[in-house]
Amino acid sequence: MNVDSEKFKQVSFNNYGNVTIMGDISTLDFNTPYKITGVETKGKYGMSYKVISCRRDKPTTSEETYTFLKSILTLNQANELYKNYPNVIDMVLNNEPIDLSIVKGIGEKSFKKIRDKIIDNFKLMDLINEFKGLLSINVIRKMYDKYASIEKVRAKVLDDPYKFLCDLSGIGFKTADMMLLDFQKSNTIDFGYDLKTSKQRCRSCILYTLKENENNGSTRVRLEELNEQVKTLTPECANKFVECLKEDDIYYHVDNENHPYVSIKSTYETEKYIYDRIINANKFKEVYDCNYKDYTKIDEAQLTETQNNALKNLCENQFSILVGYSGTGKSFSVQGILNMLNDLGKNFTLLAPTGKASKVLGNYTGVDAQTIHRGLGYVPPKWTYNEENKLNCDVLIIDEVSMTDIFLFKRVLEAIDFRRTKMLIIGDPAQLPSVACGNLLHDLLSIKELPCTKLTEVFRYNDGGLMKVATDVRNSVQYLKEQKDSKKKMMVYGDNKDYTFINADKLEGINYLVTIYKRVLESYKPDEVTVLSCYRKGDFGSVALNGLLQPLANPHDVNDIHVTVKNQEFYIGDIVMQTVNNREAIAVTLDEQFGNKEWVEYKTNIFLANGETGVIKDITDDLIVIDFNDVLIGYSREDMQNVSLAYAITCHKSQGSQNKVIILFTPSSHTYMLNSNIIYVGLTRMQEKVFHIGDINTINRAVLKKENFERNTWLKELKNI
Structure with missing residues (x-):
C-alpha cells in the first residue's frame, strides 16, 4: 500500500x-x-x-466508471459493456436485469466477476463493518447471493445463527461457535437468549461431529462416542443432547446387538437407497440368450473359467460385480464382455469416477469411456439423467468403483431402470477406499446375495518383475532382501526389467530421483512420467518435488510469461492438477471478432473433478487457459489457487490413473503413512516401468502394515435392520 x-x-x-x-x-x-x-x-x-474494513468510493463520473470496468475486464470487454450499459454499477446495485446477448465477448462468468466486484466494493462493506470484520467477504457474499438483501441477512443471523453460518456459509462449527460467542460477548448482536446454553448450539455441534466422522470415512457413529464429543466441545449445552437427537435431519437406530448408532439422516437414506435398489435389481432377471463360453478367446489369450464367470453373471443378472487384483485379467474379462454385447446387438456405456480412470478404461477397451459426471450429463447444479430421465443403454459398466463415494453412486442408481439396463461394477479390493465417506466396494462385497466374480490368479507373477513385486506387497511379503554389498544401490527385477529398486533414503534418494527423472525424459515425454509420494507437504512431499521437477520437465527463463499464485510460478506448458471439485468451470475458445485474438467463453458450468490433470496452453493478463482432456478451460488467478503442479502427485491422487513410467519415492520420513496398500497403488500405476526409491528397512516394515479398510457404515448392516 x-x-x-x-x-x-x-x-x-x-x-x-x-x-x-x-x-x-x-x-x-x-x-x-x-x-x-x-x-x-x-x-x-x-x-x-x-x-477490519476496506472500502472505496463509488465512481461518480463516466470516466471513473470506465476506469473501474477496465480494472476488471479486458479492454474490449470494458468498451462493450460501457457502450451498452454506462450505468452498469447502479444497475447491479439495484438488482436490475442486464441483457448480455447484446454485449459482445461477455458471458455469464465474466459478468459474474464484475457483479461480485461491484457488490463487494459498494454494498457489502457496510455489512462487514457491522460485524466488525469477523465475517469475511466470501462469507458475506454467500449470504447476499442467497437472500439478495442485507436486511434479510441480518434477520437470518438472528433467527438461527449456527445453522445459518455453518450450513449456508460453509464455516466450520468451531469457527462459527467462536465468532457467535464473541458477537454476544461484545454486544455486536443481541440474540435475545444465551447462545452458550442453547439448543441451536448443541444441535450444530452434533451435526459438526457427525460430519467430521464422515470426513474420516464412516457414515455413522456410536451414540456414546457422539455424546462424549459433544460434552467435550460444548459442555454448557450438552443437556440438550437427547432433545436434539429427535431433530428431522438426524437418524438414530439401535441394532440387534443393542448398540445405538447415530448419523446424518440424509447419509443413512443414501445408503438405504443403494441397498434397496441393488437387492431389488435382480428380481427383474432379463437373461441374455447366448452361449457366453463362445467368448473365452481374446486375441491370443484365453479366459480362465473364473474370468468367464463374469460373462455368465452379466447374462443372468441385472446387477453383478467383477473384482480382481492388478494382473489378474479384469481387462480381458471386460473385453470378452464387450465382444459378447456387440454380437448380441446390445448398446453399452462405460463410466469411471475420474477423468484419468475413464481414460485408462477407454484405452484398454478401445471404446469411448466417460466420467460418471459426464455420463450422467452433470451440468451444475442439474443432472440430465435422473429418476425422471433414465439412461438409455442396455448395459452400464463402471470401473474403479472403490473410488466412488455413496452419494455419487446413488446418482448412478437413480438414473438406471433395471427393467431394461444391466449394471456391472468393477474394482480392485486392495486399492484405497474413496476419499469421501462410505466403503462402497467393500460393503457390496460383504452382501452375499450379490453375484460376484473374484479374480485372484496373477498371470505374470512368475516373471519375477512388477507383478510379482506388487502381489508380494499386497500379500505383506517382504520381497526386499538386505544387500551384503552395501555399495549396490540398484536392484532390477523381472525378465523384462520392469521394476527397479534404488536403496537410497531422503536427500540421497532425492538426488537419485532427479538423476533418474532426467534420464527417463531422454526417452519419454513429461506427460508420460509421473513421480509419486505419500505426502503432499514436507521436504519430500509432492509440492517440494514439483519444485525440483518443473525446470527439468518444462525449462523456462525468468522472463518467460508466467503467473505466480501462492508463491508457485506457473508457465505455459506446465502439467497441472485440479485440487478441489470445480462445478463452475468455463470453456473458452479463441475469437477474432474484435480484430485481434482473444479468449472468450462459450460454455459455462463445466464440472472438473478433484484430481483432473491438464496442461497450461496460454497465459494472458487476466486469464490462464488449461487444456483438460481436449477441453480448454479459462481460469482466473483466483481459480488457480485450487490448481497445483502435477509432475509429482500423491499416491492417493494417482489412484485410477496409469502412466508409462512411475517413479515411486518412499523415504523413511513417510513411515507413518506408508503401508502395503499405498505402495501397491503406487506400483500398479505403471504401464512399462517403475523406479522405486526408498530405504529397504522402511519398505519391509511398511509391507507388513495394512490400510484400515474398516469404516463404520450402514450399508453392510442393512440386511439386519
Whole structure:
C-alpha cells in the first residue's frame, strides 16, 4: 500500500519500509484509493495490518466508471459493456436485469466477476463493518447471493445463527461457535437468549461431529462416542443432547446387538437407497440368450473359467460385480464382455469416477469411456439423467468403483431402470477406499446375495518383475532382501526389467530421483512420467518435488510469461492438477471478432473433478487457459489457487490413473503413512516401468502394515435392520 505518511503519521511500516495489509478481502485494484481500518499485527516481516474494513468510493463520473470496468475486464470487454450499459454499477446495485446477448465477448462468468466486484466494493462493506470484520467477504457474499438483501441477512443471523453460518456459509462449527460467542460477548448482536446454553448450539455441534466422522470415512457413529464429543466441545449445552437427537435431519437406530448408532439422516437414506435398489435389481432377471463360453478367446489369450464367470453373471443378472487384483485379467474379462454385447446387438456405456480412470478404461477397451459426471450429463447444479430421465443403454459398466463415494453412486442408481439396463461394477479390493465417506466396494462385497466374480490368479507373477513385486506387497511379503554389498544401490527385477529398486533414503534418494527423472525424459515425454509420494507437504512431499521437477520437465527463463499464485510460478506448458471439485468451470475458445485474438467463453458450468490433470496452453493478463482432456478451460488467478503442479502427485491422487513410467519415492520420513496398500497403488500405476526409491528397512516394515479398510457404515448392516 502507498500511504501518505505525513497525513497518517501513526501508520507503522514493516521491516522493508512498506505498509502492508492482510486479511480475507476482495481483490484490490492497482492505483485505486481505499479507506481501510485495520489492527496492527506483528508478523515475520514486522508490523502489518489485519483488515477490519476496506472500502472505496463509488465512481461518480463516466470516466471513473470506465476506469473501474477496465480494472476488471479486458479492454474490449470494458468498451462493450460501457457502450451498452454506462450505468452498469447502479444497475447491479439495484438488482436490475442486464441483457448480455447484446454485449459482445461477455458471458455469464465474466459478468459474474464484475457483479461480485461491484457488490463487494459498494454494498457489502457496510455489512462487514457491522460485524466488525469477523465475517469475511466470501462469507458475506454467500449470504447476499442467497437472500439478495442485507436486511434479510441480518434477520437470518438472528433467527438461527449456527445453522445459518455453518450450513449456508460453509464455516466450520468451531469457527462459527467462536465468532457467535464473541458477537454476544461484545454486544455486536443481541440474540435475545444465551447462545452458550442453547439448543441451536448443541444441535450444530452434533451435526459438526457427525460430519467430521464422515470426513474420516464412516457414515455413522456410536451414540456414546457422539455424546462424549459433544460434552467435550460444548459442555454448557450438552443437556440438550437427547432433545436434539429427535431433530428431522438426524437418524438414530439401535441394532440387534443393542448398540445405538447415530448419523446424518440424509447419509443413512443414501445408503438405504443403494441397498434397496441393488437387492431389488435382480428380481427383474432379463437373461441374455447366448452361449457366453463362445467368448473365452481374446486375441491370443484365453479366459480362465473364473474370468468367464463374469460373462455368465452379466447374462443372468441385472446387477453383478467383477473384482480382481492388478494382473489378474479384469481387462480381458471386460473385453470378452464387450465382444459378447456387440454380437448380441446390445448398446453399452462405460463410466469411471475420474477423468484419468475413464481414460485408462477407454484405452484398454478401445471404446469411448466417460466420467460418471459426464455420463450422467452433470451440468451444475442439474443432472440430465435422473429418476425422471433414465439412461438409455442396455448395459452400464463402471470401473474403479472403490473410488466412488455413496452419494455419487446413488446418482448412478437413480438414473438406471433395471427393467431394461444391466449394471456391472468393477474394482480392485486392495486399492484405497474413496476419499469421501462410505466403503462402497467393500460393503457390496460383504452382501452375499450379490453375484460376484473374484479374480485372484496373477498371470505374470512368475516373471519375477512388477507383478510379482506388487502381489508380494499386497500379500505383506517382504520381497526386499538386505544387500551384503552395501555399495549396490540398484536392484532390477523381472525378465523384462520392469521394476527397479534404488536403496537410497531422503536427500540421497532425492538426488537419485532427479538423476533418474532426467534420464527417463531422454526417452519419454513429461506427460508420460509421473513421480509419486505419500505426502503432499514436507521436504519430500509432492509440492517440494514439483519444485525440483518443473525446470527439468518444462525449462523456462525468468522472463518467460508466467503467473505466480501462492508463491508457485506457473508457465505455459506446465502439467497441472485440479485440487478441489470445480462445478463452475468455463470453456473458452479463441475469437477474432474484435480484430485481434482473444479468449472468450462459450460454455459455462463445466464440472472438473478433484484430481483432473491438464496442461497450461496460454497465459494472458487476466486469464490462464488449461487444456483438460481436449477441453480448454479459462481460469482466473483466483481459480488457480485450487490448481497445483502435477509432475509429482500423491499416491492417493494417482489412484485410477496409469502412466508409462512411475517413479515411486518412499523415504523413511513417510513411515507413518506408508503401508502395503499405498505402495501397491503406487506400483500398479505403471504401464512399462517403475523406479522405486526408498530405504529397504522402511519398505519391509511398511509391507507388513495394512490400510484400515474398516469404516463404520450402514450399508453392510442393512440386511439386519
